[in-house]
Amino acid sequence: xxxxxxxxxxxxxxxxxxxxxxxxxxxxxxxxxxxxxxxxxxxxxxxxxxxxxxxxxxxxxxxxxxxxxxxxxxxxxxxxxxxxxxxxxxxxxxxxxxxxxxxxxxxxxxxxxxxxxxxxx
Amino acid sequence: xxxxxxxxxxxxxxxxxxxxxxxxxxxxxxxxxxxxxxxxxxxxxxxxxxxxxxxxxxxxxxxxxxxxxxxxxxxxxxxxxxxxxxxxxxxxxxxxxxxxxxxxxxxxxxxxxxxxxxxxxxxxxxxxxxxxxxxxxxxxxxxxxxxxxxxxxxxxxxxxxxxxxxxxxxxxxxxxxxxxxxxxxxxxx
Numbered sequence: 001x002x003x004x005x006x007x008x009x010x011x012x013x014x015x016x017x018x019x020x021x022x023x024x025x026x027x028x029x030x031x032x033x034x035x036x037x038x039x040x041x042x043x044x045x046x047x048x049x050x051x052x053x054x055x056x057x058x059x060x061x062x063x064x065x066x067x068x069x070x071x072x073x074x075x076x077x078x079x080x081x082x083x084x085x086x087x088x089x090x091x092x093x094x095x096x097x098x099x100x101x102x103x104x105x106x107x108x109x110x111x112x113x114x115x116x117x118x119x120x121x
Numbered sequence: 122x123x124x125x126x127x128x129x130x131x132x133x134x135x136x137x138x139x140x141x142x143x144x145x146x147x148x149x150x151x152x153x154x155x156x157x158x159x160x161x162x163x164x165x166x167x168x169x170x171x172x173x174x175x176x177x178x179x180x181x182x183x184x185x186x187x188x189x190x191x192x193x194x195x196x197x198x199x200x201x202x203x204x205x206x207x208x209x210x211x212x213x214x215x216x217x218x219x220x221x222x223x224x225x226x227x228x229x230x231x232x233x234x235x236x237x238x239x240x241x242x243x244x245x246x247x248x249x250x251x252x253x254x255x256x257x258x259x260x261x262x263x264x265x266x267x268x269x270x271x272x273x274x275x276x277x278x279x280x281x282x283x284x285x286x287x288x289x290x291x292x293x294x295x296x297x298x299x300x301x302x303x304x305x306x307x308x309x310x
Contacts, residue, residue, distance in 0.1 A: 005302065005305055005309050006270065008305075009251050009254075009270070009271075010270065011248070011251075012247075012248040013252065013267075013271050015248050016248075017152045020148060020151065020152075024151065024161065024165065025148075028151060028165070028168065031147075031168060031169035031173075032143045034173070035143065035169075036140055038173060038176055038177060039135070039136065039139060039177070
């Protein structure tokens with residue numbers, strides 16, 4: 001195939017892909033979001049809260065039982081304060097939140113893009 | 122109390138890659154499906170199905186393989202759609218033939234006010250004529266042309282996407298190019 005015809009064909013196809021109307025682009029975006037949503041494991045929020053909360057509390061209680069009796073509340077350079085240990089033990093709960101925040105940050109970026117004039121792309 | 126199911130997918134860096142990949146291919150995927158079906162709604166349904174199936178089955182595969190795998194899913198759906206339409210058309214034609222026996226012959230006469238297809242094409246913009254020439258290719262030739270020449274897949278990737286041998290891709294592509302050359306002579310030097 002000669003270069004001119006090939007360039008013309010590719011140009012015509014590119015033009016169609018570039019100039020899709022807003023409604024089509026919006027439906028494509030919805031389809032994409034829906035597909036990605038299916039790819040990510042859904043979890044029962046109730047179950048997730050129970051698990052993370054339960055594990056966090058159990059960890060905190062274990063550390064408290066083991067360390068609190070012989071520990072100064074302020075801690076030293078070598079022995080961290082009990083509050084810090086409890087914070088670390090309950091970190092699992094916060095990681096869930098951080099992971100979700102990452103998703104919501106992406107979602108909000110997508111929404112902002114939608115709201116831009118002519119930005120349904 | 123029944124558990125509350127979260128509407129939000131659990132965050133993973135994977136979804137960003139998937140989003141970027143699908144965002145990159147979705148417009149061309151739509152145009153491919155539209156050329157095959159000549160129906161934007163059917164095309165959107167096919168692309169949506171393809172995205173869902175691709176993500177479900179292949180999102181765990183290495184990213185380098187995503188393009189041929191996505192196109193394999195999409196082209197399979199387009200081919201299935203074409204098969205279903207063919208069956209439906211055969212039934213429709215058979216049913217209409219039975220009805221036509223009782224219709225007025227005048228109604229069957231060609232409409233002389235209607236311009237021939239080639240004349241109508243002259244009125245179309247050049248880009249539309251080019252796209253129509255691609256849309257008129259037989260499906261397998263159209264797929265080979267679009268995947269090789271537009272999507273930029275190599276012969277092996279195109280064969281994988283089309284579910285055929287490398288040799289078949291070359292044959293389909295060669296025939297597609299021959300047809301396009303013949304039909305679009307005004308675009309050649």
